[in-house]
Amino acid sequence: MTMSAERGGSSGSADVRVLIPEPELRARVTSMGADVTRDYLGKPLVVIGVLKGSFIFLADLVRAIDLPLSVDFIGISSYQGTRSTGVVQITSDLTRPIEGKEVLLVEDIVDTGLTMRYLLDNLATRRPASVRVAALLEKPARAQVKIPIDYRGFEIADEFVVGYGLDRDGELRNLPFIGVARVK
Ligand code: IMP
Ligand code: MG
DSSP: OOBBBBOOGGOEEEEEEEEEHHHHHHHHHHHHHHHHHHOOOOOOEEEEEEEEHHHHHHHHHHTTTTTEEEEEEEOOOOOOOOOOOOOOOOEESSSSOOTTOEEEEEEEESSHHHHHHHHHHHHHHOEEEESEEEEEOOOOOOSSOOOOOOOOEEOOSSSSBBBBTTTTBBBBBTSEEEEEEEOO
């Protein structure tokens, strides 16, 4: 899809083309929420969002999950520019222990997989009952480590994407669709 993004104002998205339009995102996230609801029936969940990129996806996903759940966030050092350094640092930790809890880790995109690998290893040391991964996007062409993604929104090609929480140098997170940005 190559329709151009008609949005003015501060998002300045003239150089962004729509890859996944809003209705497709909505339908897919609703269906992912139904899958989570079915899989965890009767089990209270802790949904952990990886800041900052997951915040919009998480907000939509939890509203599509019909289970008792709590939400927490973990902040990690962001990506400089557009390519992963593989160096991950926790900048803001969870507010509650996850020992014995069923955890759903929510990420915007699995690119090289290095961030998720680090987070999964880190969370495992806290002895949760289980950890599953929900990722809106996956770029299989860039994988350096294999990450088990239990709930995957879309597989995409090796293009730099923005919107729906994902940024380019801190901006464009507020686009309501997933778009492909010209890399600065
Ligand atoms: P990984 O460690 O290479 O898997 O990178 C994961 C993180 O890099 C994601 O959580 C995003 O914050 C960021 N990232 C990777 N690809 C993109 C992209 O295409 N657009 C925006 N951010 C990206
Ligand atoms: Mg991220």
